[in-house]
Amino acid sequence: MENLEALMHGFGIALSGNHIFLMLIGVLLGILVGVLPGLGAPNGVSLLLPLTFGMQPVSAIILLSSMYWGALFGGSVTSILFNIPGEPSSVATTFDGYPMARDGRPTTALATAFGSAAFGALAGVVLITLSASWVAQVALAFGPPEYFAVYFLAFASFVGMGGSPPIKTLVSLAIGFALAAVGIDTVSGSVRLTMGIDELVKGISFVVAVMGLFGIGELLIAVEDEFHVKAISSKVEWREVFRTLAGLPRYSWALLRSAAIGCWMGITPGGPTAASFMSYGIAKRLSPRHANFGKGEPEGIIAPETADHAAGTSALLPMLSLGIPGSATAAVMMGGLMIWGLNPGPMLFVEQKDFVWGLIASMYLGNVVAVVLVLLTVPIFAALMRVPFFIIAPVIVIICTVGAYSVSNSYLDVMLMMGFGVLGYLFKKLHYPLAPLVLAIVIGDKAEDAFRQSMLMSRGSLGIFFAKPLVTTLILLGAALLLMPLIWRTISRMMPRSPSTP
Amino acid sequence: MMVSGRSLEAATALITGAFGAAVVVSSLDNGIGWSAAGVESGTFPFIVGLVIAAGSLFNLVQGWLHARAVILGPSELRRLGKLFVPAAVYVGVIPLIGIYPASAFYVFGTLAWHRRGSLLLPALAAIGAALALYLIFELTFQISLPRGALGTIIGF
Helix, strand or coil, X not given: CHHHHHHHHHHHHHCCHHHHHHHHHHHHHHHHHHHCCXXXXXXXXXXXXXXXXXXCHHHHHHHXXXXXXXXXXXXXXXXXXXXXXXXXXXHHHHXXXXXHHHCCCHHHHHHHHHHHHXXXXXXXXXXXXXXXXXXXXXXXXXXXXXXXXHHHHHHHHHHHHCCCCHHHHHHHHHHHHHHHHCXXXXXXXXXXXXXXXXXXXXXXXXHHHHHHHHHHHHHHHHHHCCCCCCCCCCXXXXXXXXXXXXXXXXXXXXXXXXXXXXXXXXXXXXXXXXXXXHHHHHHHHHXXXXXXXXXXXXXXXXXHHHHHHXXXXXXXXHHHHHCCCCCHHHHHHHHHHHHCCCCCCCHHHHXXXXXXXXXXXXXXXXXXXXXXXXXXXXXXXXXXXXXXXXHHHXXXXXXXXXXXXXXXXCHHXXXXXXXXXXXXXXXXXXXXXXXXXXXXXXXXXXXXXXXXXXXXXXXXXXXXXXXXXHHHHHHHHHHHHHHHHHHHXXXXXXXXXXXXXX | CCEEHHHHHHHHHHHXXXXXXXXXXXHHCCCCCEECCEECCCHHHHHXXXXXXXXXXXXXXXXXXXXXXXXXXXXXXXHHHHHHHHHHHHHHHHHHHCHHHHHHHHHHHHHHHHHCCCCHHHHHHHHHHHHHHHHHHHHHCCCCCCCHHHHHHHCX
């Protein structure tokens, strides 16, 4: 009840003219970056960051989070109409979305995707509304060992459940930690890992890394396979939209299951991409019509879309209540929070009630705005896809360059950004995940501080992580997740392979 | 020219491994282990560096054994080069001529290269790009962009 009251208060904040306007702008920009290859939600949000410094934090977060919703929707548009995923998390949507659109039902495919996406997002927001303040309350009692244990669990779940090769995930994660350590050490004040370059004392900003890894890297991936944009009619027939939406409840089991998978993957930082793939895989295995998957089966659109948006939304739950972002974009937003002078974590719910509940209320509104806007603008953004790639590419390179430079007016950052671009390309190409790297840059220092403070408390004994039941449970759970890939492999080796694999 | 999956895996593992080794060596300067003031500041990077180096070694071996045959053919490499080389040149000349002329030349160059023929449109787009950068960043958001050595000479 208390939550509902706070939520109503939040609606009071989010429903101002100024904030609705920011929502519209954010969603439109989000769809734009979602549609354009080479620009995605993490980039878009980092690009907007410097422009939010003069704003109220609540206005700034509404702008940024709306952009996130817009990007999630925009990525699905290109997946369905062009078979080109605008975002990594909408790759699984191409499997059935594109075949359905190609076979003459683009409106049905789009409406199915947006309808289930909205359901997934709603599930995520409801989860946040109901449990975020409770989680924050529990977390208020956390000391450094508990925090370190939660960070450990978060990172371990990337390795265990992220879906990428575990050792590659580990390397990506560790590189992020090392990059976070560059510059002045917050505890002792000594300078670390500058490798003789004096300017690196200021550290390496996550914005620079994001611009390179997701911007330049993605561009290099996109240019490699020559795109053949096959134009599918992008006209939206409204009557078909409503008929499809009305028919969605027939798939309520698939919707609920996918939303649950999405929420789980969003909270434990598996991320939207892993969530959509996992949900698609499970739907394919469980559906009675699994032979139809890949040929335009509605459930094959519903499963990844619902999970994608549920994960994207619920990724903000740990960010708000624990200070641990559940996805790369959430990590960037959390970086923004820290720049605005807020301290992400349970204290937000005590000290910044307006901010927290304004944001949560805006998530309900922002997703409604996003569904309506994306339906209205599909033809416009679809036309944008016909602009030749050689025109878009230099524009994106210039945007990333300016974005990296403007973080701290440093040319070194531009060079680093290009380096990250090459690294991002190699990582993408070889299935190293990028999200853990960004996450580790943003919260690496906090994780390290938690560890060092714990060590101070226990005078250097690791025993402190096994002293209390909660800490021990979290650490053991994390260790189990770390070992999960190994366990799976052993099990599948010991089991004789069944002759007929489904 | 072709690039095999094996060599790409190996190159990436060597890059990450070299970074890991550099982190390990560099963190030794800060001291590792336990001191009167708590965990020394080099400890965490030291462990992280070891993880990177060990993981890279594993990836190197794994990539060598299980990589796919060819993942970059000649046409892919050509397309990559066409995007990356101009972009690198663009970034490279910024300290010399500043971001505005560099962006204009960059846009002009890529458009003229692809369109072959009329130079009017690329020229207009180039001026438009530089102008847009100036209007959005310098005027609206008051973020000063690099003017380069050329800017210092002409006093811009």
